[in-house]
Amino acid sequence: MIGERLGLSLLRRFDPEVAHGLALQALRLGLAPAPGLVTSDRLRTTVAGLPLSNPIGLAAGFDKNATALSGLSRAGFGFIEVGAATPRPQPGNPKPRLFRLTEDRAVINRFGFNNDGMAAIGARLATRPRDAVIGLNLGANKDSADRAADFATVLSQCGAHLDFATVNVSSPNTERLRDLQGKDALAALLAGVMVARDGLANQIPVFLKIAPDLDAEGLNDVAEVALASGVAGIIATNTTLARDALRSPHAPEAGGLSGQPLFEKSTRVLARLSQLTGGALPLIGVGGIGSAEQAYAKIRAGASAVQLYSALVYGGLSLVQEIAAGLDQLLARDGFANVSDAIGTGREDWL
Numbered sequence: 576m577i578g579e580r581l582g583l584s585l586l587r588r589f590d591p592e593v594a595h596g597l598a599l600q601a602l603r604l605g606l607a608p609a610p611g612l613v614t615s616d617r618l619r620t621t622v623a624g625l626p627l628s629n630p631i632g633l634a635a636g637f638d639k640n641a642t643a644l645s646g647l648s649r650a651g652f653g654f655i656e657v658g659a660a661t662p663r664p665q666p667g668n669p670k671p672r673l674f675r676l677t678e679d680r681a682v683i684n685r686f687g688f689n690n691d692g693m694a695a696i697g698a699r700l701a702t703r704p705r706d707a708v709i710g711l712n713l714g715a716n717k718d719s720a721d722r723a724a725d726f727a728t729v730l731s732q733c734g735a736h737l738d739f740a741t742v743n744v745s746s747p748n749t750e751r752l753r754d755l756q757g758k759d760a761l762a763a764l765l766a767g768v769m770v771a772r773d774g775l776a777n778q779i780p781v782f783l784k785i786a787p788d789l790d791a792e793g794l795n796d797v798a799e800v801a802l803a804s805g806v807a808g809i810i811a812t813n814t815t816l817a818r819d820a821l822r823s824p825h826a827p828e829a830g831g832l833s834g835q836p837l838f839e840k841s842t843r844v845l846a847r848l849s850q851l852t853g854g855a856l857p858l859i860g861v862g863g864i865g866s867a868e869q870a871y872a873k874i875r876a877g878a879s880a881v882q883l884y885s886a887l888v889y890g891g892l893s894l895v896q897e898i899a900a901g902l903d904q905l906l907a908r909d910g911f912a913n914v915s916d917a918i919g920t921g922r923e924d925w926l
Contacts, residue, residue: 579608579891591673591682591888599638602646608892609649613899617906618653620914622857622879623780623807625708625738627653629899630880630914631870634861635659635712635741635784636684637884640691641699648707651895656882657696658712659743662728664692665716668748675888676823676834680865682885684814685830687748688714693732700736710739712784713768717749723764727771734775742768742806745786745813747831753786758796765804780807787812787841787862794844798851808857810882811848812841815862834885838863842876846925849877854919865890867901874902874914875921 582601586594601607618629632654638647641657648655667689674683690696696711703709713729715722730740742765744755755764765783772781783806785797801809814831821836841862848858860878864870865886873881886894902914911917 599643602643610651610893610896612651629653632882634882634884648704650892654708656710659714660693660696661714661716674825678822681834683828683830685748693729697733708738712741712743727767730771739780741782743784762800769805782808784810787815810859811845846876846922867898871905876925877919
């Protein structure tokens with residue numbers, strides 16, 4: 576799309592965080608392209624009870640404050656995740672805190688859960704489009720006396736307006752947040768979240784989002800706790816602290832790395848989780864997806880659905896339609912009647 580290419584070129588002239596804000600404003604005003612939904616019998620699927628028109632989702636972080644839901648609901652995603660939301664508003668880390676690594680098709684961010692807080696975000700979600708599958712990423716305030724309780728608090732406040740929620744203990748940009756991925760801490764945190772979920776009139780599925788930097792023991796613990804906790808699935812993975820073979824001058828910046836360099840690492844974690852959980856929990860694959868082939872690889876490694884974010888910086892919203900259409904063709908090529916039939920068929924390649 577010529578207009579989209581021109582728009583992306585113009586946005587790259589701005590500071591990355593300013594450009595992100597302009598993109599959200601365009602979506603709010605209906606000025607961004609609306610590529611339309613690609614769906615088919617092969618692409619329609621159900622994940623943790625959620626009926627999806629296609630398995631291509633938007634990852635959390637793009638629309639932190641749920642301000643562009645109307646525009647995003649027309650962008651072709653099968654599901655949308657907004658947030659992260661914390662109980663109280665917080666400004667996040669000092670700027671600059673978002674960096675394009677153009678040479679690596681990657682992004683580094685150190686936002687630190689900057690958001691408007693659960694009251695404002697919940698109010699926007701109350702007026703959300705009802706023809707889209709929308710979830711919220713749950714976070715904790717940096718200065719909270721009880722971070723584990725924050726996740727349940729946000730779910731209690733916003734849950735009535737959601738189709739799903741995600742517990743995010745894997746952001747590297749809030750100090751010691753990842754400590755909550757430890758076995759005992761995670762079990763206690765999830766127990767509190769599930770109590771909050773059970774108090775909702777709508778029993779929405781709750782997902783757990785994990786880091787790609789867990790060692791083998793940590794991954795085993797996460798799988799064990801997740802299976803015992805009642806969560807509906809695992810999102811693998813968040814951004815990484817690793818800095819392997821990057822070319823961009825921004826590579827030394829602190830924060831979480833996403834985009835193409837994360838693809839292999841996150842897919843190996845996904846495949847291992849698929850093996851550890853034995854198909855008992857649906858997995859959502861995130862990290863470095865920029866093409867239909869990469870989305871298909873995540874599914875064959877064990878994902879029931881996938882999410883995008885960083886690739887949109889370089890490919891625009893038309894990438895959603897491109898990936899969905901390409902995935903449909905790949906499934907047809909390999910004789911799969913439905914995307915669910917392809918889940919895990921290539922897992923051994925990643926172990």
